[in-house]
Amino acid sequence: MIKRWNKFFYRNSKIGSDPDSSWKLQNEQMKTNEVYKLINFAEGGTLIEAYDEGGIHESYEEKKARMKPFIKAEIEDKFLYPEVNRVDEKKYRKYLKAQEALSKLHNRNKENETRLQIDANGNQHDIGQSMVSLASVISQYDVHSCYWTLDRRGGVGETALHMLFVNNTPKTLTIAKILLELYPQMAVDAYMGPDYFGETCLHFAIINNSMEAFKVLLETRYCDVHARARGKFFVPVDIKLGAEVLQKDNYEGLAYYGEYPLSFAASVGNDEMYDMLLQYGADWTKADSFGNTALHLTVIHNRIDMYHHAVTHVTTKADPSVQNKAGLTPLSLAAKLGRSEMFKAILEISATKFWSYSRMICNAYPLTNLDTIAPNGDTNWNSGLMEIIQGDDDDHLNMLEGGVVTSLLDQKWKSFARRKYFRLFIFHVIHIIFLSCAVYLRPFDINLILGGTDASSIARYVFEILTCIGCVIAIYYIIREIVIEGILGFVQNLKTVPSRLLYYLGCVLMLLCIPFRIAKLVSVEDWLLAFAIPFLWSYFLFFARGLSLTGPFVTMIYTMIKTDILRFSIIYVILLGTSGVVFFYLFNDLNIFAFQTELGSFMTLLQMSLGEFDYDAVKSSRYPPLSIILFVVYMLMVHILLLSMLIAMMTRTYETIAAKTQKEWRRQWASIVIILERSYRNEEKLNFQNKYSKPIHATRMTSEGPAEDNAPLQVNVEDRGLLWVHDRGVGSGERKAVIGGRWKKTGSMAAKIQRSMVDEKNENKFESTKYSRHGVPHPDISERRKQDDQYTMPDSN
Structure with a gap:
């Protein structure tokens, strides 16, 4: 409970609040840590001094020969193991516990703000920020190879070789090359501190785009091409702020490159490094902590050319259907992130070209990762089309205009959605007519509601029975939809269209009227009927969303309710509650009707906020001057200020949506198409898919489909695609x-x-x-x- 409480209020209970803690730690240890005496951030240290002794005219081989005795004495004898050592979890846990001693010591000594870091040898070093918790690092630990001693590293677990690559100057890179030629085993070392845990020099060479350093590292044969940079510096922002799991699947982070060197190369778009890593045994299928492969990283960093290079590689082609832990393929990830150009590029790369004539071209686009219908007929919630429809950015709206997505939605509309849309609309109109006739024929006499035998009562009975039959049919389809899509899919449908939820509630309330009428509880029936009627009528908003004339306005209503009215209501309730208690106290026992009861006081203030009030009643309080002052303040705060703000906010919402009316309507229309699709059984959805898709592997193709008369009618979705003949424009x-x-x-x-x-x-x-x-x-x-x-x-x- 305490952990949740801290997470709710501070959002960073897991990670220190200072984002520059590692830099502070390194700077504060600059004078005491032996690693920083060799090389520091200011391009100083004994290594630099030894390099500069030979002057600018000294050749590389001469420098290497001259520096070799110094390196042996100052580095090999002091910092290196006799051979590459395997660091087990027990030894690493001891190392981190020594680091964590700092935090505990700081809590005991807050007065002088002294915080000491204790290394494995018992030496103490002053630092400025507590470390990440031990459990958060051990949970992701795996066995690492180590050549630089574990207990004699920099403040964040780095070696001198790492510092040379951090500086990234011609001089430091030359020194690094000398070290690697003398001690190639140094390439195996990674950062061992929590902040940059797992980062190697190979990661640095890729980020610095240094091909020379990259080749030198790979040629040592000690580089781990599957090393994972998993420190908190490399995770997305919401994880860095302390979230247990990824809150948003947008993977936003300034240094999120996918942990593996191959993913780093894909993120920066260096195809030459990508190819060399593959030659040295890198596996593109390796996924990071979030399941993202190198192919996903090209989408996250919007590297279109790199994606094309990876999926069309001569020797090792990447599979575009690979999924991350969120179930997203590169195509659906591009749709979710709103990368319209990347989305189009992925579609074009995967397309099968049948013919082209001048600027006209006929392509078949695979439906596996694009369509909302999965190969088994289930709803593909992670498909590219679904991510576009559920997106709320302007980029998603633009992706619905023209292209393959619009063509796919048009084909769905023509195949099944249009027919069901109008069938449901006609059914609802008839249902509302029956309901209206039953209500208009309802007598005022309570005794005639159940026992009337005249022609009007008989007609009313007929319309009431027909209305209840319509409600039963609607509930039957509710149950059918739950069976088909599951409870989660059904809830997802209701979240998309709130009017459907109100309609279903209205049907349930109508059926509940039957037992209360039999029990002669007419008042309860009246209450149920009073709520059921507007709920049933609200279903017309569902059909209004599908029309270009009314769809944007329905969207405006939903948006205003979710944002403007909700924010207004919170502040309004606070002011209303505060003023209601005060006014009730001032008029208590004075026999003033407007403020005679608690509820009456609130209702009177509600009426006053709309501009209707009795000033004489306000002056009749126990303290007239005080009540007049409170009345003026209340009217200024609510009637003038809050209502004006509400109007301004609603105006802004209207202008925002009105500026993209056509795009908003297309999104609402697309949502209706998908909702109608999910109401069919899997077999029916696959049959519909066969109607608007064509076999990809046909030998001859026309604009209408396969040219062969004996072309197969039933083909698996992996072998089917959307046929689209279009003008490709100027190439x-x-x-x-x-x-x-x-x-x-x-x-x-x-x-x-x-x-x-x-x-x-x-x-x-x-x-x-x-x-x-x-x-x-x-x-x-x-x-x-x-x-x-x-x-x-x-x-x-």
Whole structure:
């Protein structure tokens, strides 16, 4: 309970509140830690001094030979194991417990803020922030190889080689290369502290995009190409803030690159490093703590070219259908994150091209990860289409406009949704007509409600029976839908369309009226009927969402209720409750009707907030001046301020949705299509899918489907795709040709202009020479030309 309480209020009970704690720790140990004496963040230390002794004219081999005795004395003899050592969990637990002693010591000594780090040898070092809990690190620990001694590392578990890569300058990288050539086993070491746990120099080389360092590390043959950088620095933001599980599957994090070196290379888009890692045995199927592979990381970091490279690799093709722990494939992940360009690129890469003519092209797009119907007929909640419809960003709205997604929804609408939509609408209209007739024919006399025998009562009985039959049919389909989709799927449907929930409640309330009428509890029946009637009528909002004329306005209503009215109601209830108690106290025992009871006081204030009030009643309190002051304050706060704010908020919501009316309607329409789809049995959904999809592996294809007469009608969904014939527009090759042509045309025009300028210049030079003395140009050639024109030879005629 205490853990949940702290998590609710602080959000970081698991991790220290200072995000720069590791940097502070390293800086505070800069003068005492032996690792930082070798190399520090300011590119200083004994390693740098030893490197600079030879001067700038010393060759690399000479530097290496000169530094070798120093490195042996200062590094090998002091910091390195005789050979690569396997660090077991027991030894690592002892190391971290020594680190955690800092936190306990700090709690006992808050007065002078002294916090000491105790290493495995018992040495104490001052630091500035408590460590991550031991359990949070041990839970993700696996056996690590270690060449640099565990008890003589930097403040966050790093070695001198790590520090050289952190600095990332030509000088430090050269020193790192010398160390790796002398002691290639150093490449095996990873950060052992909780903050950067598991990060190796190979990760640094990829992030720094240093191909030279990358090759040197791989050539040592000691690099672990499956090393996992799993410290808190590399996790998404919500996990870093202390959440037990990922709250949002957007994987937002400044340094979230997927733990593995191959995922790092995919995240930064370096295909050359990606290929080399594969050659050295890296496995692209390795998934990080969230189940994301290198292919998922290309989507998260929006690397379209890298995704194409991975799935079309010559030797090791990545499988685009791989799922992470959230059940998301790269396609559905791109849809969830709103990466429209990545989503389109993945679709185009997976498409099967049948024919093209000029700018027209016929492609078949696989439905496995795109369609909401799974291969077995169940609803694919993690499909690309489902993620787009459930998304709430503008990017998701844009993905519903045009393209494969719109074509798929259109095919679903034509195949089954349109027919069921209008069938349900007609059924509901008839149901409401029966309900309205039964209500309008209801007598005021209680005795005639059950025992009437006149024509009006008989007609009322008929309409009431028909209304109840309609409610029974509706409840039957509710049960049927629960059986088909399960209770979770049914709840998901209700969350999408609140009006359906009200409609189902109205049907239940109508049926509950039957036993209370038999028991002659007419008052209870009236209460039930008063709620059932508006609930049943509200179902028209479901059908209004499917029309382009009314759909955006229904969306506005839902949005205003969820946001504007909810926020207004919270503040309004607080003010109403406060004022209601005070006014009831001021008018208690004064026999003023408006404030005679507790409920009456609240209702009077509610009426006052709408602008209707009796000022004489307000002055009749026990303390008139006080009641008048409270009345003015209440009217200013509620009637003027809160209501004006509500109007302003609703206006903003209206303008936001009105600016994207067509897009909002398309999303509501798409939601209706999917809701109607989920009401069918699995066999029916697969039959519908066969209608709007075509076999991908057909040998000949037309715009209508397979050209063969004996083409199979039933094909598994993995072998079926959405056939889409469309205008592909101007391709990249055509764009290059057009741009090249324009440049050629511009270049030829420029050449003509240049030639004309040169000719004019030569002509001017010729004229200047003609009218010159001793080679000196005449000052005014134009005047001389005018004189020559006056002495032209006359025409022969």
